[in-house]
């Protein structure tokens with residue numbers, strides 16, 4: 001069923017096989033060198049009206065994605081005596097621009113609206129209001145056209161257990177209307193690229209989560225789209241699969257591809273994304289280049305643990321003492337890190353000695369002390385007053401997995 005949903009989103013595409021005058025991107029890594037696949041992005045003559053089999057031109061002056069004031073809410077089922085509202089506003093007036101040749105990261109805790117936003121972009125659900133463009137084509141007015149421009153990897157599993165990985169790739173290459181030669185060449189290339197040789201002729205029902213995710217990405221890359229839309233591409237993966245996926249995304253970008261991905265891994269967004277949009281409860285709370293966002297906070301970040309697991313009262317008492325110094329600009333207790341004290345302080349080595357001395361004079365031990373430049377986690381904390389992990393726990397509680405699963409099955 002899930003496979004079918006994904007297939008339906010892509011079955012229109014015969015245009016890819018029509019291009020002969022494409023730009024070719026020759027990959028540089030060893031993966032890509034051994035691969036015969038050249039990354040080719042389709043072109044369109046801008047003056048011509050677009051039709052189902054029209055040739056596209058991805059003009060360099062158009063951003064990959066422009067989202068303008070997008071809103072999406074859902075009706076929720078509830079018990080008669082429930083005091084909850086009957087609708088949930090999943091995405092509230094979100095706007096952003098994702099440039100061509102860049103990775104755009106949507107970062108947010110559970111239930112913040114990331115998947116809903118991506119499903120709107122992937123034309124799987126229609127927004128209630130607002131609009132979006134993909135390479136200059138309006139996705140609300142012409143969803144059948146924008147579907148040809150991206151590969152989509154959703155969060156849910158989308159494989160038929162009784163087919164092998166190779167059979168899935170063949171099925172999708174038929175749905176993309178790739179010529180026999182293109183199909184053979186592209187299938188071999190994506191298998192090599194995602195290191196799938198060992199698994200590709202086994203039934204997908206026997207695959208681990210990491211291999212399934214790699215096959216998902218292989219399918220998304222099969223038609224060589226200029227844009228990838230990826231919902232948490234590395235969630236729950238082992239280190240090896242995660243690094244393969246990260247490498248492939250880096251290469252894809254270096255070769256001119258554009259990516260919009262969601263994540264609630266700060267590290268993933270920091271490593272991969274050129275631009276980041278932080279979203280909470282459906283609203284944009286911060287947006288920019290990761291470095292600029294971090295630098296805008298100023299000062300250093302200090303994390304202190306009084307004990308390995310400090311009682312909350314003890315951490316609070318120590319925090320109160322430290323906040324009295326004018327070189328401490330702010331602080332909080334990180335409950336998800338054993339009640340560690342987190343501070344924003346003036347930069348400099350003197351601070352480290354000062355803090356530890358003050359704590360010892362007041363009878364506190366210092367189990368561990370780290371001082372660093374601000375991270376994306378600090379950007380999130382500064383914008384919301386809580387850590388991403390704390391927000392994740394709250395968000396997880398507000399979800400109704402059964403309802404969401406049912407919804408996804410019926411779209």
Ligand SMILES: Nc1ncnc2c1ncn2[C@@H]1O[C@H](COP(=O)(O)OP(=O)(O)OP(=O)(O)O)[C@@H](O)[C@H]1O
Nearest residue numbers: 074090109110111112113114115116399400404407
């Ligand atoms: N089909 C649906 N029906 C009702 N509510 C929904 C539906 N889809 C999403 N929601 C609600 O919208 C909010 C945002 O959900 P969404 O899945 O977009 O968040 P998310 O940031 O992707 O979360 P996660 O990281 O856990 O996947 C949640 O409160 C969720 O319960």
